[in-house]
Amino acid sequence: xxxxxxxxxxxxxxxxxxxxxxxxxxxxxxxxxxxxxxxxxxxxxxxxxxxxxxxxxxxxxxxxxxxxxxxxxxxxxxxxxxxxxxxxxxxxxxxxxxxxxxxxxxxxxxxxxxxxxxxxxxxxxxxxxxxxxxxxxxxxxxxxxxxxxxxxxxxxxxxxxxxxxxxxxxxxxxxxxxxxxxxxxxxxxxxxxxxxxxx
Numbered sequence: 001x002x003x004x005x006x007x008x009x010x011x012x013x014x015x016x017x018x019x020x021x022x023x024x025x026x027x028x029x030x031x032x033x034x035x036x037x038x039x040x041x042x043x044x045x046x047x048x049x050x051x052x053x054x055x056x057x058x059x060x061x062x063x064x065x066x067x068x069x070x071x072x073x074x075x076x077x078x079x080x081x082x083x084x085x086x087x088x089x090x091x092x093x094x095x096x097x098x099x100x101x102x103x104x105x106x107x108x109x110x111x112x113x114x115x116x117x118x119x120x121x122x123x124x125x126x127x128x129x130x131x132x133x134x135x136x137x138x139x140x141x142x143x144x145x146x147x148x149x150x151x152x153x154x155x156x157x158x159x160x161x162x163x164x165x166x167x168x169x170x171x172x173x174x175x176x177x178x179x180x181x182x183x184x185x186x187x188x189x190x191x192x193x194x195x196x197x198x199x
Contacts, residue, residue, distance in 0.1 A: 050067060
């Protein structure tokens with residue numbers, strides 16, 4: 001019995017980006033298309049089947065521990081980027097500033113998609129949502145280089161709007177203009193979620 005439900009929601013890829021060396025700069029360079037492999041996108045600094053653990057999972061793993069890479073893609077929404085720009089008092093927020101892999105439009109409240117939701121492209125390429133991405137201070141330097149003095153405002157403005165991280169379930173090409181179909185788990189929300197979060 002299928003565990004994932006196709007939905008009537010779909011999104012269009014409006015931008016793709018590649019970060020080749022995070023140590024040098026978080027800025028992503030725009031791409032027309034990328035090949036999503038099981039290890040992510042070739043040449044992308046976030047690619048790989050495994051990765052060193054980071055601050056997001058320190059409750060589970062000592063920082064730097066090798067873990068499965070479920071952060072191959074950083075997906076943000078055009079609608080939420082517009083909200084971030086508005087909160088920062090600028091006309092447009094460039095996804096390159098935060099090292100985004102992909103910008104999509106058409107799915108409301110993207111940052112709160114349920115974990116394990118799928119985004120599937122026309123080539124069959126399928127990305128699995130791992131979890132909500134959290135804004136951090138790292139983009140501040142890149143933003144300040146473009147909008148002097150505004151880098152520090154990003155973290156607060158992007159809270160709950162930073163998109164999601166995802167990994168590749170099925171390989172395939174992804175291109176600007178592609179339509180992605182949304183599939184979500186058919187299970188109900190765990191009855192003890194609020195209790196667990198309090199603990």
